[in-house]
Amino acid sequence: MQLANRVKTLTPSSTLAITAKAKQLKQEGHNVIGLGAGEPDFNTPDYILEAAAKAMNDGMTKYTPAGGTLELKKAIAAKLERDNQLTYDLDEIIVTTGAKHALYTLFQVLLNEGDEVIVPAPYWVSYPEQIKLAQGTPVIVKAIEENEFKLTPDLLESAITSKTKAVILNSPSNPTGMMYSKDELKALGEVCLNHNLFIVSDEIYEKLIYTSEKHVSIASISQELKESTIVINGVSKSHSMTGWRIGYAAGPKMIIKAMTNLASHSTSNPTSIAQYAALAAYEANDDAVEEMKEAFAQRLDVFYTLLNDIPGITCQKPKGAFYIFPNVKEAVAANGFSNVDDWVEAILEEEKVALVPGSGFGFPDNVRVSYALALEDIEEAAKRIKRFVLNHQ
Known part of the structure; x- marks a missing residue:
């Protein structure tokens, strides 16, 4: 079957790929912590859900x-x-x-x-x-x-x-x-x-x-x-x-x-x-947005500190969104890997932590980690990454 030329050069989304693999491991019974999420872990605020329900009941379909x-x-x-x-x-x-x-x-x-x-x-x-x-x-x-x-x-x-x-x-x-x-x-x-x-x-x-x-x-x-x-x-x-x-x-x-x-x-x-x-x-007012933002700010402070405590990993502190983009080049080399993608895959297999390689974002020496997840999961993820890095030195 001959596909259109326009789709032949497309590169699959690295964020979706790592999320899919993490979900597969979860379905197999593994305790996976996914740091690839590009979405808040909070549910949509109630007042918005209520407005949607009202629209459906009013026939706005x-x-x-x-x-x-x-x-x-x-x-x-x-x-x-x-x-x-x-x-x-x-x-x-x-x-x-x-x-x-x-x-x-x-x-x-x-x-x-x-x-x-x-x-x-x-x-x-x-x-x-x-x-x-x-x-x-x-x-x-x-x-x-x-x-x-x-x-x-x-x-x-x-x-x-x-x-x-x-x-x-x-x-x-x-x-x-x-x-x-x-x-x-x-x-x-x-x-x-x-x-x-x-x-x-x-x-x-x-x-x-x-x-x-x-x-x-x-x-x-x-x-x-x-x-x-x-x-x-x-x-x-x-x-x-x-x-x-x-x-x-x-x-x-x-x-x-x-x-x-x-x-x-x-x-x-x-x-x-x-x-x-x-x-x-x-x-509506932004009360629900502010509550979510306060939680993200707390998680950022914790995760940023924990990541910078891992040998061979350095990162600048973000000002917004819910991602950190640490440079892991030294850790990858110290762990005996030739590239970040292989290192990320090994961490997922061994420690069940899903990171997104920076190659998909044009920076192959970095990884993207999301802190849109519970604080205890963030702390556990950092613990597992540090254990992997130390065990492979």
Whole structure:
């Protein structure tokens, strides 16, 4: 059977692969601790569940407009103005079946064959694959670990060619948890404006920040940057609604219209019930979000300290999201392994701890670990990793 060429170059998601293997071991009866989760371990807040149940009971189970209900788009517009100081008309917003679908649809309408998109590494695993599916070319620019894995204006400038169409920014970042300051975003934005580039600003983790620093959307810095930026966000991480699949994009009217037209021929519309659940999330206060954030902050403090106590493992302390991205190169070498991927597999087999190798994020000397799990599991996982490292020295 001959498959389409567009799917032949796709690389399977390393996060999903390690999660699947961990689940298999669990089903076999092993006590596996999975550190690969890309979702909060909290259930969706009760008030959101109640809103979904009410919507079902009220018969809100039919098709909606392809770009989302009017009520939800109004709530998203209000959220953007309240939280990000951004004003959008409703035809500058599209509701999508998750932020991932917003990104996928955006690249489909934005890129022509050969267009280049600058992707700072470490990157979320789906960015390069989605760009390739749109017949674009991902240009990977490796950031410096000592600079908190962040893109600099000089690095950005050096990667721009006549084919460059856009650059992706993700703050706070998956997998590093690092975030850009307003001054850093302004400097990057000036480079983008000088070269007439689109900016894809993935802000899905904006509510999960554990320092006094505030999230800044690059679109809020100036009107010129707003006109060049497509903001991507959703309720998956902020309200523990990963399975509900509601995201959105906000940006120039022409782009949003094209995305809406494409969605009308692909998904018809985001799930109606999930849209009413998301409406409740955006209209309510953030008490449930704050409780989740406080728990993550405590887990981060504990896990960061424990990981840095393991010989050959070093990591910078993240400022947001719920990941740590430690460098394990020295531990891997001391344990007699040739690469991180084999080391990760051995830890899963021997200690039943699932880590995600950094190769999937463009940094093969690192691993991504999630602290979206109970504190006792975090402490036990660190204990097992340290035991493995010491036993194999």
